[in-house]
Amino acid sequence: MEIKANAEIIWQYNDERTAEAIARAIDVDNLNLPKNLKVKTYWEDCKVITKVKYSGEIESLIVALDDLVFSIKIAEDSLKL
Numbered sequence: 546m547e548i549k550a551n552a553e554i555i556w557q558y559n560d561e562r563t564a565e566a567i568a569r570a571i572d573v574d575n576l577n578l579p580k581n582l583k584v585k586t587y588w589e590d591c592k593v594i595t596k597v598k599y600s601g602e603i604e605s606l607i608v609a610l611d612d613l614v615f616s617i618k619i620a621e622d623s624l625k626l
Contacts, residue, residue: 550606552597556617563624564588570620571595574612582609593617 558564568588575584582605583598595613599606 546603547601548599548603548606550597550599552599552610554595554597554610554613556593558591558593561588561591564591564593566624567617567620568593570623571613571616574616582606584609584613 556564556567558567565588568586571593572586575586578584579601581599581601584595586593586595588594597606597610597613599609
């Protein structure tokens with residue numbers, strides 16, 4: 546079954562430098578995505594905001610969101626948060 550989805554995921558951090566470092570680290574993953582998946586990650590104040598626009602099979606969206614969460618976790622671990 547094909548779906549269309551828009552999502553916004555927000556992570557809150559204690560300072561803007563951390564949010565910037567995390568956003569910059571995971572934004573690299575947003576390059577060369579399939580045409581049916583658009584992901585934009587940026588920081589604003591102490592928040593990392595990721596906007597996702599997707600059209601396709603729900604399983605592929607779940608995998609993409611799982612990858613995003615995993616990337617955030619790796620970035621946080623590298624900063625020892």
